[in-house]
Amino acid sequence: MIRHPLRVFVGSLSHETNSFSPLPTSLRAFEADLLHRAGDPATLAQAMAFPAYGDAIEAGRARGHEIIAGLCAWTQPSGPLPGPVYERLRDELLADLSAAGAVDLVILVLHGAMMSDDHDDCEGDILARARALVGPGIPIGAVLDLHGNLTAQMIDSATVVIGCKEYPHTDYRARVDELYDLLERTARGEIAPRSVFRRGPVVGPIGTTEDPMRTFVQSLTQREGSDGILSVSMMHGFPWSDSADTGTASLVVHDGSRADLAVAAAEDVLGRFVEISAAMSAGRTRGIDQVLDEAEQLHPSTGPVVIADGADNPGGGAACDSTFVLRALIERGIGDAALGMIWDPQAALIAADAGVGARLPLRIGGKVGPMSGAPIDAEVEVLAVRHDARQKGLTGTLSEPLGLAVAVRVGGIEVVLNSIRQQVFSPECFTALGIDLSRKRLVVVKSTQHFKAAFAPVAGAVLYCNAPGSLNMDLSALPYTKLVLPVRSAETRGRADPGIKRG
C-alpha cells in the first residue's frame, strides 16, 4: 500500500566535467556557486532557483506530496573533481537520503557528465549507491542535462532516467512533471518501466531552437504515449569529458509491452539525431576571420549581429578570459561593438577603483592559461560599475550573480569585465551597465547556445565563431585517452554508428 501523501526525497549533485579545462574543481568552488545543505535557510532561495531541483520540490508539493529536500550542490563546469571533494558531496547527499527514512519516491537531479579523479561515471555511482540504500522496490528517478554521457550503470540503477529535451535547457519543469507521472504510476503498480538505449558518435553541441532540430525534438514527444513508449530522451553527450561512455545516446523508457518497438524507436531516434547534428554543425568550425568577414557584410535591420564565442564558454568549462576575438576586433578597427563577459576580477577591480569616467592603461584577460591567449594591454575608459550585478538565467528570473561588473571602452568596443565566472545568458550583462545593444553592429557573447533564449528578441543575426579555446569545436584534435565511441567531426555526415547494443 502506498501512503498518501507520498514521501518524496529530492536531492541534487551536479557538475559538467571538462577533462581539458584549465580550472580545478574545489569544494570552495561549490561553496561559492551553490552548496545548499538540507534545511539551511541561508541558501534555500538559491537552491530553489536551481533548474530541476526547485522544479522537483515545487512540482511535488503541487501534487500533494511530502517533500524531503536534501543537498543541492552545483558549480560552474571545470576539471574533474578531486576524489575527496566528490566523495564528500556524494556521501552528504546519500546521508540526507538515509536520514529521510522510509520514502516512496526518490528524485535525483544530476548532470550526466560528472567525473572525479576516481570515478568516470559519478552519476552511475550515485544512483547505484542510492539504489543500495532504498532497496529494489522504491522508484528512483533521475533528471539529466542532455549534455550528459549516458551509462549502463545509470540505467541499471535508476527506475526512470529522463534527459532534458531542449538546448537552451528551458524544459526542466516539464521533464520533472513527466518524471513524477512515471514514478507515481510505478509506485501504484500500474507500470514497471524498462529502458533501452543506443549509443552513437561524439558530436559537438547543437541547439534545439531551429529546424531541423526543432522538429526533431517535437518528434520525440510525439512518440511518447503509444506503442508502450513512456518517455524518449536524446542525450547529446558532452564531448569535452573524456570517458569510455562519452558520446550521444538515445534513451527510450517503455512498459515492456512492445520491447521490439522501443528498440526500433531508440535506433531510429539516434540515427536521425546524428544525421541532423552533422548537417547543422557544418559551418560551426569557421574561425574568427571568416566569421568577422561575414559579420561585416551583414546589415540586419532588426538588431546587431551576435557572435557566439563558444570556445571560451565557462558553461562548458572554459576559462572565460580569452582574448582572441577581442584582439581581432581591435586589429580590424571594428567599432560599434560590445563584448562580454571577460572573467577578470583583477582588471574589474582596478577599473572600478579608478571610477566611472577614468581613463587608464589596463591589462585585460589572458590570465588563466595558454588557451586564454595573451592579455590585451590597452588604454581604456571606465563607462560603468556595478558591485552586485545580476543577469536572468534560464529560468527567466534575475537570479544569476555576476559579482563586480565593469564596462570599459577599448577603442570603439565596449567590453564587460566581471568577477564571477559565468556565461552570457541574457542582455542584462550589457544593458545593466548602460550598453545599448540596439545601437551596436556586433555583440560578442561568451556562450555556446544558452544565450539564444534571451537574445532572440534583440539579435538581428547569430553567427557561431570557432575561436581557439577549451571548447574548440575541432573535437578530433582533443587529447582523449579514454574515448571508445568515434568522434564525428562537424563536416562528416552519415548514419549513427551501430554502437553498443542493449535491450
Ligand SMILES: [Zn+2]
Ligand atoms: Zn547542458
